[in-house]
Amino acid sequence: MEAVTRLSQVPVWVPWPLPAGWLVTGFADVGDERDGARATVTALSGPSLTHGPADLLIVAEEPGVGLGAALAGLEGTDPGTGFDKGPPHAKVDVRGHPTALWCVTAAPDRAVYAGEALGNWLWTIVWPVEAGYLITLAELSLRDLRERDQALDLPFGAFSPRLAALGTPEG
Numbered sequence: 698m699e700a701v702t703r704l705s706q707v708p709v710w711v712p713w714p715l716p717a718g719w720l721v722t723g724f725a726d727v728g729d730e731r732d733g734a735r736a737t738v739t740a741l742s743g744p745s746l747t748h749g750p751a752d753l754l755i756v757a758e759e760p761g762v763g764l765g766a767a768l769a770g771l772e773g774t775d776p777g778t779g780f781d782k783g784p785p786h787a788k789v790d791v792r793g794h795p796t797a798l799w800c801v802t803a804a805p806d807r808a809v810y811a812g813e814a815l816g817n818w819l820w821t822i823v824w825p826v827e828a829g830y831l832i833t834l835a836e837l838s839l840r841d842l843r844e845r846d847q848a849l850d851l852p853f854g855a856f857s858p859r860l861a862a863l864g865t866p867e868g
Contacts, residue, residue: 698724698842698851701724701725701726701734701737701842702842702843704726704728704730704733704734705726705728705733705734705737705843706728706732706733706734706735706759707734707735707736707737707757707758707759707817708737708757708814708815708817708839708841708842708843709724709737709739709757709841709842709843710737710739710755710757710819710839710840710841710842711739711741711755711839711840711842711849711851712741712755712789712835712837712838712839712840713838713839713840713849714838715741715743715851715852716743716831716835716837717743717744718743718744719741719742719743719744719753720741720742720743720852720853720854721739721740721741721851721852721853721854722740722741722742722752722853722854722855722856722857722860723739723740723856723857723860724737724738724739724740724860725737725738725740725860725863726738727758727762727764727863735758735759735762736756736757736758736759736762736764736765737756737757737758738754738755738756738764738768738860738863739754739755739842740752740753740754740857740859740860741753741754741755741857742854742857745825745827745828746827746828746830747825747827747828749825751823751824751825751828751831752823752824752857752859753821753822753823753828753831754768754820754821754822754823754857754859754860755819755820755821755839756768756818756819756820756821756822757814757817757818757819757820758817758818758820759817759818760774760775760817760818761774761775762774762818763775765811765818765820765822766820768820768822768859769801769803769804769807769809769811769820769822770803770804770807771801771803771804775811775818776799776801776809776811776818776820777801777802780799780801780811781797781799781812783799785797785798785799785812786798786799786800786810786833787799787800787810787832787833789819789821789832789837789838789839790836790837790838790839791814791815791819791839792815792841796812796813796814796819796839797812798810798811798812798819798821798832799811799812800829803822805826806824806825806826807822807823807824807825807826808822808823808826808827808828808829808832809821809822809823810829810832814839819839824859
């Protein structure tokens with residue numbers, strides 16, 4: 698967590714308070730030490746209302762990076778043209794402001810929502826697809842872990858295999 702937050706040029710989002718029974722299961726970033734991270738992802742795991750465990754990835758990225766789209770199973774670097782037509786499908790709280798998210802058609806095994814927060818893409822990607830209720834019903838409030846004036850006692854779990862494809866684990 699320290700390495701990701703220290704060099705990041707984009708938010709490192711974590712829902713706080715965490716949904717009941719959920720744990721932080723890792724962090725990753727895309728970037729380099731010279732320019733800093735241009736995309737970050739926070740992994741969480743917890744119980745699903747349907748059955749068994751669920752995984753949630755929250756991605757913040759500069760436009761054009763493509764980390765959120767890749768994790769969503771999309772080609773290209775963004776949610777696609779017209780994804781935000783019509784009213785939003787969900788809202789999360791970002792720094793006290795409701796932030797709109799729209800459902801994105803993605804790989805069939807996951808629920809994907811995307812929007813914009815603080816000039817960056819905000820993606821939420823949830824497995825299994827049935828656990829997408831978390832984004833629409835849980836009233837998530839996101840905190841940026843780069844802000845040092847917070848005293849969050851984050852509960853950590855085992856490193857998420859959802860991040861394994863991104864390279865060396867952070868967190």
